[in-house]
Amino acid sequence: MRVEGKDGKSVESVKVAKDEKIGESVDKKGIKAFRSWSNFDIVRPKNDHTYVYRRFKSSPYKPPHIEWNPNGKELAKGYVFITPQSSGAERGLVQAASFIMKQNAEMIYAHDEAPYDSEGLRVQTVHNEQYLTLWRGARKMSHGFGEVIVMNSEYEKTVIHLDAIITNMYGQKFLSGLDFHEQELTTRGTILVTAYNTTMYNLTQMGGSEHGFVTDSLFFEIDIETQEILFSWSALDHFWPEDSMLPLISSSGYGGPKNPYDFFHLSSIQAVNHDSYLISSRNFWSVYLISRSNGRILWELRGNTKGGDFGALPHHGRFRWQNHVRAHNVTSREMILSMFDNHNSPEDMGKTYSRGLLLKLKLPPNPDEKPEILRILSPDRAKISPDYGSYQLGLSNGNQFMSWGAGGVVHEYGPDDGHDLRWQARFGYDESITSYRAFKDIWAGTPSKWTPALVVEKREDTVLGFVSWNGATDIDSYNIYLAEPGTALKPLGKANVLGFETGFDLGVKNNETNCIMVAAVRKGQEIRQSNVGCIEGKTFVSTFVDSRGKETGDSVVEKTKMQKIMGYFS
Numbered sequence: 362m363r364v365e366g367k368d369g370k371s372v373e374s375v376k377v378a379k380d381e382k383i384g385e386s387v388d389k390k391g392i393k394a395f396r397s398w399s400n401f402d403i404v405r406p407k408n409d410h411t412y413v414y415r416r417f418k419s420s421p422y423k424p425p426h427i428e429w430n431p432n433g434k435e436l437a438k439g440y441v442f443i444t445p446q447s448s449g450a451e452r453g454l455v456q457a458a459s460f461i462m463k464q465n466a467e468m469i470y471a472h473d474e475a476p477y478d479s480e481g482l483r484v485q486t487v488h489n490e491q492y493l494t495l496w497r498g499a500r501k502m503s504h505g506f507g508e509v510i511v512m513n514s515e516y517e518k519t520v521i522h523l524d525a526i527i528t529n530m531y532g533q534k535f536l537s538g539l540d541f542h543e544q545e546l547t548t549r550g551t552i553l554v555t556a557y558n559t560t561m562y563n564l565t566q567m568g569g570s571e572h573g574f575v576t577d578s579l580f581f582e583i584d585i586e587t588q589e590i591l592f593s594w595s596a597l598d599h600f601w602p603e604d605s606m607l608p609l610i611s612s613s614g615y616g617g618p619k620n621p622y623d624f625f626h627l628s629s630i631q632a633v634n635h636d637s638y639l640i641s642s643r644n645f646w647s648v649y650l651i652s653r654s655n656g657r658i659l660w661e662l663r664g665n666t667k668g669g670d671f672g673a674l675p676h677h678g679r680f681r682w683q684n685h686v687r688a689h690n691v692t693s694r695e696m697i698l699s700m701f702d703n704h705n706s707p708e709d710m711g712k713t714y715s716r717g718l719l720l721k722l723k724l725p726p727n728p729d730e731k732p733e734i735l736r737i738l739s740p741d742r743a744k745i746s747p748d749y750g751s752y753q754l755g756l757s758n759g760n761q762f763m764s765w766g767a768g769g770v771v772h773e774y775g776p777d778d779g780h781d782l783r784w785q786a787r788f789g790y791d792e793s794i795t796s797y798r799a800f801k802d803i804w805a806g807t808p809s810k811w812t813p814a815l816v817v818e819k820r821e822d823t824v825l826g827f828v829s830w831n832g833a834t835d836i837d838s839y840n841i842y843l844a845e846p847g848t849a850l851k852p853l854g855k856a857n858v859l860g861f862e863t864g865f866d867l868g869v870k871n872n873e874t875n876c877i878m879v880a881a882v883r884k885g886q887e888i889r890q891s892n893v894g895c896i897e898g899k900t901f902v903s904t905f906v907d908s909r910g911k912e913t914g915d916s917v918v919e920k921t922k923m924q925k926i927m928g929y930f931s
Contacts, residue, residue, distance in 0.1 A: 385868060392855055395841065395867055399467065399860025400827055404455075412769075412789050414455045415468070417862045418827040419814040422471035423456040425769070425788040429466050434783045436773060437756030439803040440469055442482045443796045444495065445769055445788055452793035459495055461804065461832075464773075464784060468861040470806065470832040477507065480541040484802040487546050491804065494552075496541040499533070503613040503623050504557035504576065506535035509544045511552070511585065515809035516832055521552055523581065524588060528559045530574070530618035541797065543580070543630045551582050551591060553630040553638070557623075558595075562602060564616045567609045573616040575602050578627035580640065594638075594656045596625035600645070606681070607644040612707040629686045633696075641686035641700070648686050648698065660726045662698070672728030677737065680718055682706045684766065685751040685798060696722050697735065701750035701763065714743035717752035717763050717779070738763060738779040740772060751798035764799030768792075771799045807888065808832045813839070813881050817894030824869055828879050828891060829862040839863065839879040844893045850878065 385396045402416040403426050413426040425445060441462045447453025459482035461470040472482065474497040482495040491514055498507015506529060509521040527538025538556050545553040556579040564573030575597070582592040602624035607613065614620035626643040633639045637659060638651040646664035651657070663669035664680035674680075680702040689697040702718040705711070717738030723730040738752065738761060749766025756762060759776035760783065769789025775781030788794065813830040828839055836858050843851040856865035856879070867877070876895040880887040 385866075393853070394838075395854050395856050395865045397856040397859055397863050397865040400862045400864030401860065409452055409790075411453065411455050412794065417829060418818075418864075419816045419829045419862055420471075420831060422458065422468070422473065422831070424458075424460050424462070424468045424471060425454060425794075427462060427466035427786050427788045429464065429784065429786040431464070431784045432782070434775065434781070435758060435760075436464060436784055437758045437760040437762075437801060439757060439801050440464075441771065441786070442484065442800045442802065443764075443771070443788060444480050444482050444798075445794050445796045446478060446480070446500075448767070448793055448795045452790045454789065454794065464786075464801075466786070469804075469834060477536070478505070478541075480505070480797045481544055483798070483800045484804050485546045487548055492546065493804070494544045494546065496539065496544055498536050498539070498541065500541065501529070501531060502620060503626065504555075505541040506538055507541065508537040508539055509552065509554060511546070514806050516806060517809060519585060521554065521583060521585065522588060523554065523556060523583070524590060525556070525581070525593070527556050527579075530559055530621075542628050545630055545632070546585075547582070547632045549632075549635075550586065551584055553580060553582055553632060555580050555627050555630065559618065559621050560597060562597075562622075564602070564609065564622065566603050567616075567622075569609050569616040569622070574618050574621035575616070576614070576621045576623040576625075578625040578642070580627060580630050580638075582632075592653060592656075594651060596627060596642070598656070599658060600625060605644050606646050607706075608708055613644075628684050631687055633688050633691055639686065639688050641683060643682055643684065643703075646681045646683070648683075648700075662722065662726075662732070664702075668728075668731070670726035670728070671722060672731050674732055675734055678718070678720055678732055678734045680704065682709065682747075683718075684749060687754070689754060693724060695724055698722055698732075699752050699754050701746075701752040701766070703746050703748070703750055703766070705745050705747045707747050710747060711745065714739055715746040715750065715765065716743075717761070719754075736778060738774060740779060740782055740785075744768070744770070749795055749797045751800065753800055756801055757803060762799070762801040764796055766797065767795050769794035769796065771796075773801065804834065806832045806834050812889050813879060813891035815877070815879055815891040815894040817877060817896055819896050824867040824877075824896065826856070826865045826867065826877060826879065826894065827862055828856075828865075830881055830889070830891075833881060833889075836881050836883055837885075838882045839865075839891075840882055840887060841865070841867070842878050842880070844876045844878040846876070853877070855882070 386394045414423045444459045446457045458473040459479045477497045480496045493512040498505050511519045522537040523539045540555040540557050542555045558577045560577045562575040578596040605624040613623040616622040628643045629641040631639045636653050648662040650659040661669035668674045682703040684701045686700040698720045703715050704713045719736035721733040746766045751764045753762040761774045763772045768791040773784040816827045818825045838855045838857045840855050841853045878893045879891045881889045
């Protein structure tokens, strides 16, 4: 069934399958369970200028409608973390934000930093404590200027700024100089971050201007509590831009002040043991181990035929334009190296398909001991990704997860090779949507700054409720109470949670129930109450707050003067 939306878009009303809807019943404790369902609209714009999205009654967020396809094999536990962004003026997203999603396309959490962009939402675990990290700011060319947000399980924020002078020629004031490519927590209470500094450089050897400009890739280790910079490193201190694999004139710039030459492009950093860092240079096609004591380069793994300090790579082990390099199982004798091997760039397309690549390196480097290919992850229907991408090992059951970066597609594979594709999902058009990285992980969250959001409506001769709690996980049900002014709460029953927004039918006439409130229940315990939702005759009154604890202004109708006086809405 399709109906016309208020904005002239075509809206597909959701018909909920039997296994996604729970009818009215009475549980073992004699508590009435009202009929409930997962409630959302799928909005399909009449033209294809905006990707299909979901719309809710109790929440302002509009996540992309994920088309997902499992094959029935075992999937890893956890949620999917994406930060989709529109890469062009058309065929983009109605709302670019960071999302946590279930693998069945139901939203768990939306984090909107508008008017800023956001990137890199993921879970990191330090000393058995889980944190969410993401970047927010402004993207410019192939990098960004902003700050990093670290959130605990209650979504309480710590904001990381860069206390350093980062030069740019854009004539704008940014939140901070931090770039979006990396936000890596360490076990020593620090975070590893990138920055891109515009620097004058003589480019005549490459056919450019004597007074040219390059983007110097920097990285920092910052103490999270004090924001003190403990370590800094500059690519320009160690490399000649003339040695880059990137042409001087490219989609990343041409050597001018507002389009500097991005010769190195630092795309990932990782602390390895206590005394070194592993970094990846996309535009040198290389991975480096850097000394933490003095910044010296300890060894190079080069992706072309030369191989750097490790000797020539096997033919199928060669890589270029890579992203998201990570070390695993590091000992004094060897390490496992994973990466998303784009093998393509906007100027270097179509020679080889993009893939996940897993290599074993013998340590210390020896040209006579070539790196060993452990695994190549590439779908049967191969894809090309010129930008971005990530390859995640070691999901809860050993499965693997891969994001294709420049294109709204993510895949989950079994624990072995790339032919065991178990789940795939699309959240945007290939040429119009990017997600710098994407991950799958286990997460438990209970927001402290905002409560469940309740909307109440009269529908013909009954009363319907719609409730969501952005970011709350493992909520089993909502207890429903009659909440008339000046009286004690009266329990009516409960609604079992189904989906991000649970709809429920009270099965009563609107003159029998005026105001209700719900309380979220986890493992038999009420943990948070919602706002009060009221019906006044034929007027439906409700409001909600966003993830920053602010009213969104998206109330079904404006609050009446009397309700404002009664203080039902914060």
